[in-house]
Amino acid sequence: MADGTADGTAGRADPDALFNFSALRRFPDVEAENLFAFDASDTLILSESAAALNGLDGDALDGGALDGGAVAVVGDRYGALTLAVASFLGSVDLRVQQDLVSGARALDRNAAELGLSGGFRRVPLGEELFAGVRVVLWQLPRSLAELAEVADQIARYAHPGVVVFAGGRIKHMTVAMNAVLQESFADVRAGLGRQKSRVLTARGPIRPSGESLYPVREFSHELGLWLCAHGATFAGARLDIGTRYLLGFLDGMKPDARQAVDLGCGSGVVAAALAAARPALTVTATDQSAAAVASAAATAHANGLAGRITAVQDDAMAGFPGGSADLILLNPPFHLGATVHTGAALKLFDAAARVLAPGGELWTVYNNHLDYRAQLQQRVGRTSVQGRNAKFTVTVSVRGRTG
Numbered sequence: 001m002a003d004g005t006a007d008g009t010a011g012r013a014d015p016d017a018l019f020n021f022s023a024l025r026r027f028p029d030v031e032a033e034n035l036f037a038f039d040a041s042d043t044l045i046l047s048e049s050a051a052a053l054n055g056l057d058g059d060a061l062d063g064g065a066l067d068g069g070a071v072a073v074v075g076d077r078y079g080a081l082t083l084a085v086a087s088f089l090g091s092v093d094l095r096v097q098q099d100l101v102s103g104a105r106a107l108d109r110n111a112a113e114l115g116l117s118g119g120f121r122r123v124p125l126g127e128e129l130f131a132g133v134r135v136v137l138w139q140l141p142r143s144l145a146e147l148a149e150v151a152d153q154i155a156r157y158a159h160p161g162v163v164v165f166a167g168g169r170i171k172h173m174t175v176a177m178n179a180v181l182q183e184s185f186a187d188v189r190a191g192l193g194r195q196k197s198r199v200l201t202a203r204g205p206i207r208p209s210g211e212s213l214y215p216v217r218e219f220s221h222e223l224g225l226w227l228c229a230h231g232a233t234f235a236g237a238r239l240d241i242g243t244r245y246l247l248g249f250l251d252g253m254k255p256d257a258r259q260a261v262d263l264g265c266g267s268g269v270v271a272a273a274l275a276a277a278r279p280a281l282t283v284t285a286t287d288q289s290a291a292a293v294a295s296a297a298a299t300a301h302a303n304g305l306a307g308r309i310t311a312v313q314d315d316a317m318a319g320f321p322g323g324s325a326d327l328i329l330l331n332p333p334f335h336l337g338a339t340v341h342t343g344a345a346l347k348l349f350d351a352a353a354r355v356l357a358p359g360g361e362l363w364t365v366y367n368n369h370l371d372y373r374a375q376l377q378q379r380v381g382r383t384s385v386q387g388r389n390a391k392f393t394v395t396v397s398v399r400g401r402t403g
């Protein structure tokens, strides 16, 4: 029997001390000097959960080793949590959910490099991810809606004795997170801060009686469309003000276009507005986020547009053939994870340049202070400002005939 308790920190061994975190890379996600593949919140989650993980290796728990050994890792960025647990508890039933395809690819790569590819299985958010799970390691999301959606699912499906270790950087944590977790767990405690990080430990899942609220669904009277959103989706089921400004230009967008892309689709609001306004178009809504893609599919369905909108999860259209679209719409991200970084937008400009057919148009909206015009001109093609209000600029960039 392991000498750790299910809730203490006196673990037999600390995975933090047993794993070489510096071997991890972010690739194929953007890599730069100020961007890291792991941080102190990963190592703190691992050390706080060490005793509970130690208790999972067999006879400490009832229900057999397999059931007793089920661990779910949620929100792991590049594999720090998953691969430390996989190397620490070789035979555990380790289930992993990551929202971002770039993070999922980085985890797969890091796992292959470290010989740990067989040590976990990827499962989408839902019952299979949490059924019978005793320990959840969770990189706290930034949005309370995502926190609420995942907490609801853990409480709904996990083992009644589940212990959840949800950690993050203190600067990104708010007391509202405790309140959200308390909706789904009877006992939520904040641990001590270490290296600017903190872990919230939750026990006593409160089984929800009704159906999940997600994806949430709201009718936009302004657009005459239903918008649907899972918790992790940008702007939820509401119309972002930059997006609203971009949609004011729909009529002027490449009139003869047949194949359009809603790049970084979030809820799929742009795809739905475009498909509704332009019956001759088919639209691919694509995003790196699994939650966004599921939301865009739900939005298309809710508006009777599923036959003309296809939702695809991909990192910056990596799997799209070159020259395959004649119109791309983009409200670019300005974060890479929690870090404000222009690399996220520039990567999408380069992707648009590759996927646009000659003469194709990229329509972009951005905050005035970002002034992306020169970058768009250099990376995509001739770029002109189509509109500018107090906050936002809308540009069109035309892909040159010579590429």
Ligand SMILES: C[S@@+](CC[C@H](N)C(=O)[O-])C[C@H]1O[C@@H](n2cnc3c(N)ncnc32)[C@H](O)[C@@H]1O
Binding pocket: 234, 235, 240, 243, 263, 264, 265, 266, 267, 268, 269, 270, 286, 287, 288, 289, 292, 314, 315, 316, 317, 331, 332, 333, 334, 344, 347
């Ligand atoms: C500002 S939001 C816009 C969302 C939606 N189009 C709207 O207008 O409400 C930017 C979106 O880009 C997505 N994104 C960021 N980097 C991406 C990448 N490398 N590949 C695909 N999507 C990406 C984000 O997940 C996010 O949904």
